[in-house]
Amino acid sequence: MKRLSNIKHLNNLLKTKQISCTELTKRYLTEIEKENKTLNAYVRITQDAALLAAKRVDEKIAKGEELMPLEGIPMTLKDNISTKNIETTCCSKMLEEYIPVYDATVWEILQNQNAVLLGKTNMDEFAMGSTNETSIFGGALNPHDTTRVAGGSSGGVASAVAGNIAVYGLGSDTGGSIRQPASFCGLVGLKPTYGAVSRYGLIACASSFDQIGPITSSVEDAAIVYDAISLYDKKDATSCGKRCNAQSTLENSIKGMKVGILNEYFEGVSDDVKEAVDKALNAFEKLGVQIVKINIPEMEYTLPVYYILACAEISSNMGRYDGICYGYTTPKYNDTTDMIFKTRSEGFGREVKRRILFGTYVLSAERYDSYYKKAWKLRGSIIKSFKAAFADCDVILAPTVPDTAYETNFTLSDLADNYLSNICTALANLTGLPAVSMPCGFDQKGLPIGIQIIGDKFEDAKILNAAYQYEKLTHDTIYKSKEIGVML
Amino acid sequence: MVKRDDVLKIAKLAMLYIEEEEIESWIFDMNKLIGFADTIKSVEDDELEDFDDISNIVNAFHEDEVVKSLDRELVLKSRDGGEDGYFIIKRERNNRGYL
Numbered sequence: 279m280k281r282l283s284n285i286k287h288l289n290n291l292l293k294t295k296q297i298s299c300t301e302l303t304k305r306y307l308t309e310i311e312k313e314n315k316t317l318n319a320y321v322r323i324t325q326d327a328a329l330l331a332a333k334r335v336d337e338k339i340a341k342g343e344e345l346m347p348l349e350g351i352p353m354t355l356k357d358n359i360s361t362k363n364i365e366t367t368c369c370s371k372m373l374e375e376y377i378p379v380y381d382a383t384v385w386e387i388l389q390n391q392n393a394v395l396l397g398k399t400n401m402d403e404f405a406m407g408s409t410n411e412t413s414i415f416g417g418a419l420n421p422h423d424t425t426r427v428a429g430g431s432s433g434g435v436a437s438a439v440a441g442n443i444a445v446y447g448l449g450s451d452t453g454g455s456i457r458q459p460a461s462f463c464g465l466v467g468l469k470p471t472y473g474a475v476s477r478y479g480l481i482a483c484a485s486s487f488d489q490i491g492p493i494t495s496s497v498e499d500a501a502i503v504y505d506a507i508s509l510y511d512k513k514d515a516t517s518c519g520k521r522c523n524a525q526s527t528l529e530n531s532i533k534g535m536k537v538g539i540l541n542e543y544f545e546g547v548s549d550d551v552k553e554a555v556d557k558a559l560n561a562f563e564k565l566g567v568q569i570v571k572i573n574i575p576e577m578e579y580t581l582p583v584y585y586i587l588a589c590a591e592i593s594s595n596m597g598r599y600d601g602i603c604y605g606y607t608t609p610k611y612n613d614t615t616d617m618i619f620k621t622r623s624e625g626f627g628r629e630v631k632r633r634i635l636f637g638t639y640v641l642s643a644e645r646y647d648s649y650y651k652k653a654w655k656l657r658g659s660i661i662k663s664f665k666a667a668f669a670d671c672d673v674i675l676a677p678t679v680p681d682t683a684y685e686t687n688f689t690l691s692d693l694a695d696n697y698l699s700n701i702c703t704a705l706a707n708l709t710g711l712p713a714v715s716m717p718c719g720f721d722q723k724g725l726p727i728g729i730q731i732i733g734d735k736f737e738d739a740k741i742l743n744a745a746y747q748y749e750k751l752t753h754d755t756i757y758k759s760k761e762i763g764v765m766l
Numbered sequence: 767m768v769k770r771d772d773v774l775k776i777a778k779l780a781m782l783y784i785e786e787e788e789i790e791s792w793i794f795d796m797n798k799l800i801g802f803a804d805t806i807k808s809v810e811d812d813e814l815e816d817f818d819d820i821s822n823i824v825n826a827f828h829e830d831e832v833v834k835s836l837d838r839e840l841v842l843k844s845r846d847g848g849e850d851g852y853f854i855i856k857r858e859r860n861n862r863g864y865l
Contacts, residue, residue, distance in 0.1 A: 376844065377844065512828055578805065582804075600781075602853055602855055603845065622780075635776050635780055635796060636799045638779050638780040639800070649803060652806055652814065654817070655816060657817065658814070659815070
């Protein structure tokens with residue numbers, strides 16, 4: 279088993295001229311050509327742009343200029359993050375061949391650091407799904423076992439990083455879409471506090487839930503990327519920017535930290551996951567933390583509230599796709615109304631339509647009060663309960679997903695069961711809290727298991743500090759990767 | 767419980783066509799989701815307070831500066847360049863004339 283690349287190591291190789299950025303980029307591009315046929319992680323390779331950025335970095339190194347932390351590091355972006363002049367499809371027929379005319383703020387920030395974009399990665403259509411299989415390009419596969427999914431919706435990023443055909447990537451998390459694939463692929467996935475990272479240029483799924491964050495091979499890498507992208511952006515009305523520097527507190531001792539446990543999080547999880555999470559709790563106790571039980575009275579309403587509100591926002595956000603200004607347009611139609619109906623019916627996949635229909639239902643005049651308005655008030659109660667819980671603990675620890683990576687073409691028997699797979703992750707989106715998923719072991723089939731640490735608002739640095747300390751203690755038993763990808 | 771007419775009405779609001787052979791499966795899916803959502807009905811409305819937003823964000827107004835907008839030509843490129851700087855759609859006629 280080899281270790282995956284990490285940002286600091288590569289940054290050091292570049293600085294000390296042990297490898298040029300062009301050479302490093304070429305190695306990644308060669309491996310992508312080889313591995314992507316199996317993994318289906320990338321839906322678009324941006325070779326020319328990558329080599330151009332690499333050349334700029336090499337010129338800087340030749341002049342003896344300092345490198346920024348992410349400078350020259352080969353990376354990827356989920357295909358819902360807008361990239362000017364580079365096709366951005368959300369893996370939907372609706373946006374096939376759509377080329378944005380502006381950059382997402384996160385990509386602008388990374389371009390200013392000369393990040394090397396290798397390509398855009400696979401995802402569930404419009405970020406709706408948890409297996410990657412709603413993508414029009416077919417799903418990304420899991421490098422730990424290619425008969426299994428990489429997870430979703432940011433499965434392409436996770437597949438690329440776990441297969442070491444990207445050093446890190448940015449995904450988006452609406453109900454667990456960064457943390458669940460990170461868990462399935464044995465990686466670190468951070469959903470920052472809502473507002474900590476600009477959403478400008480992120481093609482919206484459910485706007486009050488969406489958040490951009492990194493998927494990386496280590497906690498330190500997640501902190502480096504978080505520190506780089508967490509900036510105030512006036513183009514995003516909900517942007518708050520950074521309230522903390524995550525890298526500076528990673529080494530802090532977590533002795534005496536109070537770790538909250540919610541019993542409900544452990545209901546319905548598989549035996550292997552439960553065992554791995556219990557072991558992780560023991561490891562945290564070794565680090566000197568104090569485990570405390572906490573209670574959120576509204577726990578049973580979390581998922582219904584999440585789906586009511588998220589689908590309502592989805593139905594509204596998806597309203598913009600009418601075939602007029604960009605994206606897919608039906609070739610044959612009678613009049614404008616017929617064109618819009620046909621374009622939407624042909625352009626959206628079934629999962630997207632399902633959420634649009636359900637969202638439209640809960641927003642319709644007769645049902646607005648009993649579903650949408652009530653769910654919105656319940657969201658307020660849940661947020662208040664979490665605020666109260668954080669008076670008794672510093673962070674909350676929970677499994678990331680009740681199970682490990684599903685087999686491909688596996689459909690949960692019941693639609694509601696399918697949505698229940700988000701039970702552990704959706705809470706952080708509902709409340710806007712930061713949460714980081716990291717590996718905590720393997721099941722009997724050798725598939726990675728994830729644990730997540732949830733913090734209070736803008737305590738992103740605190741959860742990364744706890745995750746880093748746990749990772750340091752347990753690294754050799756919680757990380758492994760296949761002999762694929764770039765060897766350095 | 768939603769029925770055929772409800773699903774067709776919702777689909778119309780959502781601007782989606784539903785094929786005849788799909789209707790049953792949509793009724794099934796919608797009822798599953800509605801059953802799931804109905805969990806919240808056990809909460810009494812008067813137990814709940816109104817709430818504003820998830821991040822306690824206050825409106826942050828900035829100066830109303832005139833900035834460069836997107837390049838019209840570039841935007842219209844996604845639709846074969848448009849015509850005279852505009853997007854083109856088919857003219858639609860109703861009983862009062864052209865829309």
